[in-house]
Amino acid sequence: MRRMRSRGWLAASLGVLASLGGCKCGDQPVAGGADAAPSSSASSSSAPVGTLPLSLPFAASRGPDGDVYVAGLVASRNVIGVARFDKKGTMSWSADALTDVAWTPDAEVRVLAAEAGLTVSWRGTRSNALVRLLVAIDKSGKIIGDPQPIGVGACATDDAVVWPESRDGGASDIMRRPFAWTPAVSIGSVTRDLDPLLACGSHRVFVLEEGDEDVGLSVMPADKDVKGPAPLIAASPNDGDDEREHDEFTVGDGLGVVRATTRGKLMLREATPNLSGWRSFSKPLAEDDDVVAVDGDATWAYVVITRDAIDRCDAGGTATDIRLVRAKRGAGKEAKDEDLLLANEPCGLDVGAFWTGSIGARFVVAWTELAPRVGGAPPIGGFAYRIVGEPDVKHVAQPADGMSFAGCDDVACYAVALARTDTDAMAPGVARVVSFP
Numbered sequence: 172m173r174r175m176r177s178r179g180w181l182a183a184s185l186g187v188l189a190s191l192g193g194c195k196c197g198d199q200p201v202a203g204g205a206d207a208a209p210s211s212s213a214s215s216s217s218a219p220v221g222t223l224p225l226s227l228p229f230a231a232s233r234g235p236d237g238d239v240y241v242a243g244l245v246a247s248r249n250v251i252g253v254a255r256f257d258k259k260g261t262m263s264w265s266a267d268a269l270t271d272v273a274w275t276p277d278a279e280v281r282v283l284a285a286e287a288g289l290t291v292s293w294r295g296t297r298s299n300a301l302v303r304l305l306v307a308i309d310k311s312g313k314i315i316g317d318p319q320p321i322g323v324g325a326c327a328t329d330d331a332v333v334w335p336e337s338r339d340g341g342a343s344d345i346m347r348r349p350f351a352w353t354p355a356v357s358i359g360s361v362t363r364d365l366d367p368l369l370a371c372g373s374h375r376v377f378v379l380e381e382g383d384e385d386v387g388l389s390v391m392p393a394d395k396d397v398k399g400p401a402p403l404i405a406a407s408p409n410d411g412d413d414e415r416e417h418d419e420f421t422v423g424d425g426l427g428v429v430r431a432t433t434r435g436k437l438m439l440r441e442a443t444p445n446l447s448g449w450r451s452f453s454k455p456l457a458e459d460d461d462v463v464a465v466d467g468d469a470t471w472a473y474v475v476i477t478r479d480a481i482d483r484c485d486a487g488g489t490a491t492d493i494r495l496v497r498a499k500r501g502a503g504k505e506a507k508d509e510d511l512l513l514a515n516e517p518c519g520l521d522v523g524a525f526w527t528g529s530i531g532a533r534f535v536v537a538w539t540e541l542a543p544r545v546g547g548a549p550p551i552g553g554f555a556y557r558i559v560g561e562p563d564v565k566h567v568a569q570p571a572d573g574m575s576f577a578g579c580d581d582v583a584c585y586a587v588a589l590a591r592t593d594t595d596a597m598a599p600g601v602a603r604v605v606s607f608p
Contacts, residue, residue, distance in 0.1 A: 223254040223265050224599035226274065231587035231602070233578035234284035234310075238263070239585050241575075241602040242282045242291045246274055251293050253282070253308060258585070260604035264312040269304065272297045283327040287350040288315070290332050292325060305332065307352050315352045322346075326371035333358075333376050335367050343367055345378060345391055359391040361400075372424040375444060379403060379419065386417070388426075390444040401446055403428060412436065418465040420472075427472050427500070429465045431456055439472050439498055452496055452508050466527040468534055471497040475513075475525055475536055484518035491516040495536060495559065513557045514564045516540075523551065526586075528579035530608075534559045535584055537607075539574050540566070547596050554586060556607060569605055572596070583607060 229243025242253040249272055254265035268291040278295030288309040297304065303323065307315040322343070325334035330350055335343040342362045348355035361367050363380040370377040378389040384406035404417060417430040426442040435455035441447045456462070457478065464475040473495060480490040492515055498508040513536055516522055523539035535558050542552030549570040557564045571588035578585060583606040590603040 222262065222601040223252050225252070225589055225602055226599055227573050227589065228278050228280045229573060229575060229587075229589055229602070230280045230282045231575040231577040231585075232282040232284040232289065233580065233585050234289065235286050236310075237580060239577045239587060239604050240282050240284050240289050241577075241587050242268060242280050243589075243602075244272065244274055244278070244280065245599070247599060249273060251280060251291060251306075253289075253291050253312075254602065255310075255312065256602070256604050258583075258604070258606060266308065266312040266314065268306045268308065268314065269293055269297060269318060273299075281325070283325075283332055285327065285330070285350040287352070290327075290350075292321065294323075305334075305348075307348075309352075319348065319355065323366055324369050326369045326376070328371045328376065329373045333369060333371055335361075335369060335378075337366075345369070345376060347376075359389070361389055363387060363400075368419070370419045370421050370426055372421040372426065375424045375426075377419070377421065377426045377442065377444075388442060388446070390442070401442075403440070403442070403446070404430065416462065418462060420466045422467040422469065422500075425467075425500075427465070427467050429462070429472070429474055431462055435460075437474065437496070441472075441500065443501075447501075448504070450498065450502075450504050450506075452498060454496065454508075454510050463538075464525040464527050464536070466534075467500060468529050468532075470500060471534070472500050473497045473527065473534065473536075475527065477522070480515065483515075488518040490518040490520070491522050493522070493536075493538070497559075511559065514555065516555075519543075522555075524574070524576075526576035526584075528576070528584050530558070530579050530584060531581045533561075535579065537576070537584065537586070542570065547594065549591060549596075551588070556584075558608065565608060567605060567607055569603070571603075572600055577604075 225243040226246040231241045233239050239256045245252040250267045251269040253268045255263045273296045275295050281292040283290045291306045294303045303321050304318040305321045306318050322335040331347045333347045336346050337343045342360050344357040344360045346355045347358045361378055361380050368379040376391045380387045386404040387400045388403035389400045412432045412434045415431040415433050420427045428440045430438045437452040438449045440449050461477045463477050466473050476494045478492045480492045484490050493513040495511045495513050499506050521541040523541050526537045528535050537556035539554045540552050549572050551571040551574055553568040555564050555566045569588045571590055573589035575587045586605045588603045589600040591600050
């Protein structure tokens with residue numbers, strides 16, 4: 172299950188970069204991972220030996236074998252470090268994916284794990300130049316080949332990483348590099364958008380190109396029953412109900428698109444790969460509703476919605492109500508959708524990034540809970556989650572300067588916290604794997 176919610180890199184795989192006001196970098200040499208000797212000049216603010224000393228940004232991804240891979244900036248050595256952890260959080264190896272990098276406010280790290288190993292992507296500076304690079308690493312931590320320049324918006328199928336690469340003449344090639352680490356090849360091209368959005372299924376790649384008034388859809392590798400680009404989202408009718416946003420998700424080799432309009436209409440369309448018609452949800456969005464996540468499983472399409480709940484707090488206070496709307500996939504226009512209240516978060520507690528996933532057949536919605544910044548405490552107090560069909564919200568206390576969702580398997584979901592080793596907010600932290608439920 173994969174989800175694309177916006178231009179750029181997959182939000183569910185990035186660390187939650189809370190408002191820190193700068194780099195959590197540290198200014199002391201730090202101990203390396205299991206494969207690196209500790210520095211003789213490491214101070215009390217250094218990460219413990221046998222851990223990966225991380226700064227923001229960082230990201231995590233669960234591999235098919237159940238281990239969790241974490242990559243992030245090791246600011247004290249100006250490298251992107253990567254490590255493999257088992258489900259209990261024990262690190263088996265660490266390595267340097269890239270050297271000579273530097274923190275910038277918009278830097279991003281991404282990890283994509285697969286059966287053969289993983290890829291680590293870095294968007295930021297390297298050797299004083301702005302770069303987007305992909306590094307292939309096998310399951311034992313060995314770097315495969317040289318870093319590969321890539322375009323914005325990479326995603327991964329079950330067997331390859333895919334990205335757009337712009338070329339002269341206003342077109343983009345869609346490049347595919349198998350996880351067997353053979354060279355990248357073009358699987359097709361698009362001509363309307365130099366920055367197309369990719370959504371990867373198990374084997375298909377859905378390419379969305381935004382025009383001035385519409386969004387086109389191509390499917391690659393091209394199926395015999397797909398006849399070139401199709402109009403996924405056409406221009407809004409001349410009735411003032413313009414598009415507010417649209418969000419995409421994939422399940423298997425199908426694409427789902429959720430569209431919201433300025434008048435609150437919420438609609439679902441699917442491509443399997445042929446396009447279905449639009450289907451409207453029964454309950455419209457309120458003006459202050461925010462769509463914070465979309466996803467799906469074999470049966471349902473899910474939309475997670477938040478709303479400020481000022482009316483149930485004292486003057487000046489605020490809270491957040493979290494709802495889940497779901498609709499049967501593949502159903503006709505007359506099928507009923509369901510509207511579920513997931514949580515009434517308490518007054519004075521802010522919520523951060525949202526994650527979704529499936530533990531077997533159980534669908535899970537999780538979100539970070541932001542802590543009051545008292546005495547320099549970490550901005551994240553922990554996270555909460557609700558399993559659809561179960562009665563209660565669960566809360567996990569885990570103070571952190573960042574949080575990344577690594578994914579789920581048939582037993583549990585996994586998050587990785589950037590935890591502190593002491594009270595110094597600017598010292599490097601350590602990756603801590605947290606499984607739930």
